[in-house]
Amino acid sequence: MSFQINKLYYGDYGESKNGAADISTNQTNTAEWPLWEVFIRSKQGLDHKHAGSLHAADAAMAIENARDVYTRRMEGVSIWVVESKYIHASNPDEAGSLYDPANDKAYRHPTFYHLPEEVKYM
Amino acid sequence: MATMKNEIDFLLHLADNALIIGHRNSEWCGHGPILEQDIAITNIALDYIGQARNFYQHAAELINQHPIGIDITQSGKDIVLPATEDSLAYLRDVREFKNLLITEIPNGDWAHTTLRLFLLSEFELQLFTQLLQHTDAQVAAIAEKSIKELSYHVKWSQDWVLRLGDGTEESKQRMQAAIEAIWAYTGELFIQPEYATAACLNYAAIQTAWNKKVTAVFEEAGLHIPSKTFVQKGGADGMHTEHLGYILAEMQYLQRAYPNSEW
Numbered sequence: 195m196s197f198q199i200n201k202l203y204y205g206d207y208g209e210s211k212n213g214a215a216d217i218s219t220n221q222t223n224t225a226e227w228p229l230w231e232v233f234i235r236s237k238q239g240l241d242h243k244h245a246g247s248l249h250a251a252d253a254a255m256a257i258e259n260a261r262d263v264y265t266r267r268m269e270g271v272s273i274w275v276v277e278s279k280y281i282h283a284s285n286p287d288e289a290g291s292l293y294d295p296a297n298d299k300a301y302r303h304p305t306f307y308h309l310p311e312e313v314k315y316m
Numbered sequence: 317m318a319t320m321k322n323e324i325d326f327l328l329h330l331a332d333n334a335l336i337i338g339h340r341n342s343e344w345c346g347h348g349p350i351l352e353q354d355i356a357i358t359n360i361a362l363d364y365i366g367q368a369r370n371f372y373q374h375a376a377e378l379i380n381q382h383p384i385g386i387d388i389t390q391s392g393k394d395i396v397l398p399a400t401e402d403s404l405a406y407l408r409d410v411r412e413f414k415n416l417l418i419t420e421i422p423n424g425d426w427a428h429t430t431l432r433l434f435l436l437s438e439f440e441l442q443l444f445t446q447l448l449q450h451t452d453a454q455v456a457a458i459a460e461k462s463i464k465e466l467s468y469h470v471k472w473s474q475d476w477v478l479r480l481g482d483g484t485e486e487s488k489q490r491m492q493a494a495i496e497a498i499w500a501y502t503g504e505l506f507i508q509p510e511y512a513t514a515a516c517l518n519y520a521a522i523q524t525a526w527n528k529k530v531t532a533v534f535e536e537a538g539l540h541i542p543s544k545t546f547v548q549k550g551g552a553d554g555m556h557t558e559h560l561g562y563i564l565a566e567m568q569y570l571q572r573a574y575p576n577s578e579w
Contacts, residue, residue, distance in 0.1 A: 249351070249352060
């Protein structure tokens with residue numbers, strides 16, 4: 195009896211075989227540039243948010259491409275890029291066992307505390 | 317008045333450079349080697365069209381303020397008055413355009429396109445840095461805005477010269493072929509046009525800085541400067557290659573066939 199173990203990466207879902215994510219992860223298609231994920235921090239934001247993905251030959255080109263593709267309308271003041279193959283994602287088939295158990299545990303929300311009168315603006 | 321004519325001619329020279337290189341780069345729109353680079357070069361084209369507009373608008377303003385005695389055309393015809401950015405871009409003929417020849421030669425392959433942009437934008441970066449000291453505050457302001465864009469154009473195009481020059485055997489051969497083809501058009505960059513009389517200009521200093529930068533990048537990329545030194549020149553005085561006419565025919569057709577049409 196043999197099992198096939200598939201390692202899942204971000205972007206694998208919904209991609210056809212040998213689509214962008216496969217090219218990024220299996221390193222066999224050298225004619226295509228790898229896929230990169232782009233994170234942009236906006237002027238107001240403190241955190242980098244996922245903006246999308248793109249192709250580039252290396253990290254320097256990925257940052258330049260991200261500047262041209264994702265900051266054309268003054269969206270950002272800082273860019274992070276990471277090659278997509280380094281992002282590991284949860285398996286959507288396991289969504290039930292991963293997330294549903296939290297459904298009936300409302301006591302985890304911080305809504306059961308009695309706030310003293312003196313504390314305002316909470 | 318001679319000084320004013322010189323300034324207007326110089327503004328048109330800068331505007332024409334930006335318009336024609338912007339048009340050439342825009343020809344890649346939808347044809348880039350990969351989506352991300354297609355967007356990159358189209359952004360650069362838009363930067364240049366923006367610079368062209370700024371210079372044309374300022375030139376038009378000066379022309380309209382001083383129309384008497386100003387004959388800004390090479391062919392002796394007076395410009396259409398009142399001048400606007402559109403009339404200057406769309407209603408002047410080939411001989412009246414003052415752009416450098418390097419801006420009008422065809423794109424060729426990606427190596428030709430990126431090398432031309434590197435050689436031109438590094439020159440413009442040096443030139444515009446001098447223009448920050450221009451006595452006309454508007455020119456200095458346009459230069460300041462453009463320098464931010466040009467710095468990126470230099471960085472982006474320089475990366476490509478390094479990538480292709482220091483890449484595969486074929487990419488190196490293509491970049492070297494681009495250098496052989498374009499080098500003859502670089503001499504004109506440093507010939508100071510007669511109308512470039514602003515006190516802040518020093519073309520010899522531009523050439524020194526440009527040589528230093530280009531030599532360093534070529535050395536890092538393993539490319540070499542051609543030994544032949546023939547210089548193609550005349551664009552700044554309205555003597556163009558056969559290519560400019562085709563660009564203008566395409567660019568100006570609509571305004572000439574249907575004057576003042578808008579959409």
